[in-house]
Amino acid sequence: MIERLAQDARIAYRQLAETTPAKKTQALKAVAQAIRMDTKKIIAANAHDMDAGRKAGMSKAMLDRLELNEKRVAAMARSIDDIAKLPDPVGRKLASFKRPNGLVIERISVPLGVIGIIYESRPNVTADAGTLCLKSGNAVILRCGSDSFHSSSAIAVCMQKGLKSAGLPLAAIQLVPSTERALVGEMLTATGLIDVIIPRGGKSLTERVRRESRVPTLLHLDGNCHTYIHAKADPKMALKVLLNAKMRRTGICGATETLLIDKAALSLLPKIADALIAEGCELRGDAAARKMDRRIKPATDEDWVTEYLDAILAIKTVGGVKEAIAHINRYGSHHTEAIITRDKKAAAQFLKEVDSAIVLHNASTQFADGGEFGFGAEIGISTGRLHARGPVGVEQLTTYKYVVKGNGQIRPK
């Protein structure tokens, strides 16, 4: 089945290459409109999924991810309108140079090709991923989890309506019409048919993709993020930023999981602990931190590598910026890290030597987000090193080609 879908997708992708940005915009607006018109149908389909989820004993957090209501459907449509308004990411001149022999070489952005997206329970990924791929001229094969199959199918119908109304090929956005597990394996081995695989989901999905995929991937592994309070941090700013970085939302990948606190800033710890405990956060620290505040439980080495995605904070004391950098590069997941300091030199060293996709000075790690970066919606945060690091928006869903213009140049022997 995947082979057939992928062949149709490839034809659609070639047809998209011949279309105009205006057509894509028209289709995207029509998708948003169709979602608004079909709000009731989408919510009804979602009710099926929610029922099945409740019967299967799905956790409250999972049910919350799965749920669609009028507000969420409206937000989905609005997000598509925003994507429609973004500048077209295809055909940008990324570089241009003239060679001594007169050849003019241009590096031009082009779509990646046929993208396979494998995701789990959030049905809004169907709309986000489908429309981000269309905006960037890619054809996409969406493979949703069985949990959200009814919801995703209802959303996919709206995308088909949008494509049709703009005269674009329906195979530009296809939802795999089955949740059979073996189909994921087929996608991961579809070399030459699917150009890029992007998983969106929990650790077990990402690990499976990393292990099995023969197709190049853009991976989003875990976000074990750090905030480092330097000796010369502004105490008020440190408290405010850390509180936001940890507690604004604990379940997102940009949430801080470990606080690195400078020995020279340890006196700030009791106040920080007060604020975090008041918000229901559990604290686990090393000996020096626990000496400052006995409400802090003992941490083990396991805590330094754990992405809690929960109201738990690990606290490690460090002797300076060099030690903070070494800890992050050793135990972190190369996602997002922040330093809080008034010392510009320490900040510069941290920003340069911390080897993560996003490094921040005096700001919350929760800014690790395509929307906050101004990219519009995002398909994920890449923790890989090739192609894209950090938020993957429409620009990151393109690659480039070289266009070379001559007047009969030949290469000397």
Added chain:
Amino acid sequence: MIERLAQDARIAYRQLAETTPAKKTQALKAVAQAIRMDTKKIIAANAHDMDAGRKAGMSKAMLDRLELNEKRVAAMARSIDDIAKLPDPVGRKLASFKRPNGLVIERISVPLGVIGIIYESRPNVTADAGTLCLKSGNAVILRCGSDSFHSSSAIAVCMQKGLKSAGLPLAAIQLVPSTERALVGEMLTATGLIDVIIPRGGKSLTERVRRESRVPTLLHLDGNCHTYIHAKADPKMALKVLLNAKMRRTGICGATETLLIDKAALSLLPKIADALIAEGCELRGDAAARKMDRRIKPATDEDWVTEYLDAILAIKTVGGVKEAIAHINRYGSHHTEAIITRDKKAAAQFLKEVDSAIVLHNASTQFADGGEFGFGAEIGISTGRLHARGPVGVEQLTTYKYVVKGNGQIRPK
């Protein structure tokens, strides 16, 4: 063994992050100087490899690839001096934007990390790959073929001298000190230890890497390149450019393998055949081509997908630019293709819709080369779509990170 090498490489890579561009330049110049000083030793080591090659019955073409003489060693050193002179590819500001909340976000180029390069008989890859990686701030593990082990080891000694004289870590460039085959497998599964694998060699090596690698790769697959002579081609230019594209060097990946000739340009074929046959090229064509010139042998479908790397040219007649594009996108390898025409509209369509890393108008496909693009030396030509397409030079050996500067911003709920 690979684990130990990779751990040392990672430490070296962190140390390189703290060094200056000037130190890297100093080391590179010292490597070139050491190669010049050691010319005799390198040629003597190469003589061992050549002897073994002859005894093993290596082909003439393979022996030619393996051979080092004074001229080639001098060229190797010169190439390193050229790499030393390139602008530093690390720390470039690729983008910069200010958000409404005052955050300033910069996209800054950084090294890829620890790179593993697996190559075959050309010993000069040792010098090129080692120094390109150093220039771009990466640590590299070089795994040469057993054919060139003595030559590569002698070159590696010179790289160690260069690193030492500039005070840079010796583990920044390591040659795997064994040619045991199992070590390639160890490299391909060194997830988390090696960041990127780049194979340089024949099809069987590349296919093995594609199949087995758990580490992200930059692949150079085959170059089944096309030259399309359009109805409105300048006849003289068409002849001159095609002859160069096919015959300048037949063994490189940018050599044209298939001529697409427009029905309306078929009358040019006898003269083209004269010139190619005079240079010893075998011609294989479809019925329409053979009708024009009986010296052309019949082609089969196999010919459309074959990278000959030899003095053989497949000839396919097409009914226009649309058919030429469709043939290339179906049978080609997405490497390099050229159109010869005076018709700007046809050229624009070809350049836009041919889905290859490099597309040329009125120029030879043999320009598919990092040096010809002005990148200095190259590590290969990527036919993948992620990260780098076309020549992989020092810029393509970098990735980026986001550096975000704030003054206490927190993300709203």
